[in-house]
Amino acid sequence: MLVMGSMIGSGIFIVSADMMRNLGSGFWLIIVWVITGVMTVAAAISYGELSALFPKAGGQYTYLKEIFGKKMGFLYGWGLFTVIQTGTIAAVAMAFGKFTAYLVPSLNDAAPLFQSGEFKITWVQILAIAVIILLTYVNTRGVESGKILQNIFTGSKIIALVGLIALGFILVDISHLAENFSISDSYNNLKKDIQGNFLKEGWAPIEGMTLLGGIAAAMVGSVFSSVAWESVTFVSGEIDNPKKNVVKSMIYGTSAVMILYIAVNLVYLNALDRDGIAFAANDRVAVAASQNIFGSAGTIIIALLVMISTFGCDNGLILAGARVFQTMAKDGMFFKSAVKNNKNEVPENALWMQGIWASLLCLSGQYGNLLDMISFVIVLFYMITVFGVIYLRIKQPALERPYKTWMYPVTPVIYLIIGTGFCILLLIYKQQYTWPGFIMVLLGLPVYYFINRKKQA
Numbered sequence: 001m002l003v004m005g006s007m008i009g010s011g012i013f014i015v016s017a018d019m020m021r022n023l024g025s026g027f028w029l030i031i032v033w034v035i036t037g038v039m040t041v042a043a044a045i046s047y048g049e050l051s052a053l054f055p056k057a058g059g060q061y062t063y064l065k066e067i068f069g070k071k072m073g074f075l076y077g078w079g080l081f082t083v084i085q086t087g088t089i090a091a092v093a094m095a096f097g098k099f100t101a102y103l104v105p106s107l108n109d110a111a112p113l114f115q116s117g118e119f120k121i122t123w124v125q126i127l128a129i130a131v132i133i134l135l136t137y138v139n140t141r142g143v144e145s146g147k148i149l150q151n152i153f154t155g156s157k158i159i160a161l162v163g164l165i166a167l168g169f170i171l172v173d174i175s176h177l178a179e180n181f182s183i184s185d186s187y188n189n190l191k192k193d194i195q196g197n198f199l200k201e202g203w204a205p206i207e208g209m210t211l212l213g214g215i216a217a218a219m220v221g222s223v224f225s226s227v228a229w230e231s232v233t234f235v236s237g238e239i240d241n242p243k244k245n246v247v248k249s250m251i252y253g254t255s256a257v258m259i260l261y262i263a264v265n266l267v268y269l270n271a272l273d274r275d276g277i278a279f280a281a282n283d284r285v286a287v288a289a290s291q292n293i294f295g296s297a298g299t300i301i302i303a304l305l306v307m308i309s310t311f312g313c314d315n316g317l318i319l320a321g322a323r324v325f326q327t328m329a330k331d332g333m334f335f336k337s338a339v340k341n342n343k344n345e346v347p348e349n350a351l352w353m354q355g356i357w358a359s360l361l362c363l364s365g366q367y368g369n370l371l372d373m374i375s376f377v378i379v380l381f382y383m384i385t386v387f388g389v390i391y392l393r394i395k396q397p398a399l400e401r402p403y404k405t406w407m408y409p410v411t412p413v414i415y416l417i418i419g420t421g422f423c424i425l426l427l428i429y430k431q432q433y434t435w436p437g438f439i440m441v442l443l444g445l446p447v448y449y450f451i452n453r454k455k456q457a
Helices: 002-007 016-023 026-053 060-068 070-103 105-109 123-140 143-170 177-185 209-225 242-271 274-278 285-330 348-364 367-395 410-429 435-442 444-456
Strands: 114-116 119-121 188-192 198-205
Touching: 002 143, 002 242, 002 285, 016 026, 016 188, 016 209, 016 274, 026 060, 026 177, 026 209, 026 242, 026 367, 026 410, 060 070, 060 285, 060 367, 070 105, 070 123, 070 285, 070 348, 070 367, 070 435, 070 444, 105 123, 123 143, 123 285, 123 348, 143 242, 143 285, 177 242, 198 274, 209 367, 209 410, 242 274, 242 285, 274 285, 285 348, 367 410, 367 435, 435 444
Parallel strands: none
Antiparallel strands: 114 119, 188 198
16 A cells, blocks of 8 residues: 555646657557556566565665665665655645645635745645645654555545546547557657747657657656655565565555556546647646546546545655655764654654655745656666666675565666666756756765764764
């Protein structure tokens, strides 16, 4: 439930619009989701070996620290706190606020509480912060409280998604599936006007490297929707028999979610034509599809589904993230006060530090840009961690491995090949997604040396 709940947030209901604008083909849209699925499950299978070797809290931070040293572990933790985990918490909370405002228009229509130039504080932002504070508080009450909430909300959204998938094929009067797949042999991409906006009548054939650039740009959306499954490794220290259960939860959870994602996209392709997906109002593809499936009630149904989904997703992210910062604090790599557990045996200080920073990101309005910039870095850290499986096999072949990566070395190599291709294509075609995030993580280096100056002396 933690794996699936942390993965399924707002992305699956929105990102397919931008992906279609970059690809222009239902065929390539599904191919990109399949590539992302293979990539995600391959990473989860590879992580399984590391989670069994290091079955304690901290997850990816612990793996990187143990394999490549404290500096690499800190840079990952720095990126996680400054934007990866907190930025995702903020983005998902804002999605909850925006879809609530869809049901309660007065939230959107209300004047900003504060405005100075382009900076403003709206009621939607306040609602997002309220959700973060509420869920942070619930998680300070003990891991059982967070677990119950996670199970209820994740169970609800899985049932709702399965229902949407089934009814998306039964209730649609006119299926667009065939026409969306029939254009697969004439790759398409949208032309833009001088302001950089996509032109609705601007579909133009593309091929070769330009198509690969479109695939890489589209994968930013599918990758964003498919991260955070590693959250379960952050709480390994609080899971029964982590050597076995963390491995199973990652592999089963990621596989189930990627199957759901591909099925949901087939529903979009069935219910809407290409323009209907690419130009859905505010990129709310799920809302547009639901109108065709359920009629006028469809928008209410999907808005409620997204609210349930984002609420449960944020709970999983908040529950898991604080454990990493607590582990970092124990290593002298984070605020000392984050070490302590409260009377409910949970890291209350780390939870509130994470919640306050995520709330500030909500107010900044920059979390969306930050997440776009960090997609490259997230995959880069995944690749370094997956490479760690191969590195340890070579360096320490005698280590007792309670779980060994299935189809080693093929599985980690598959991830490394796809990840490398994705990163190289982004560096060539979409540099706005690469350098800013990379620089942000590198800013952690002076912080690392500052923290360690006394130890070195």
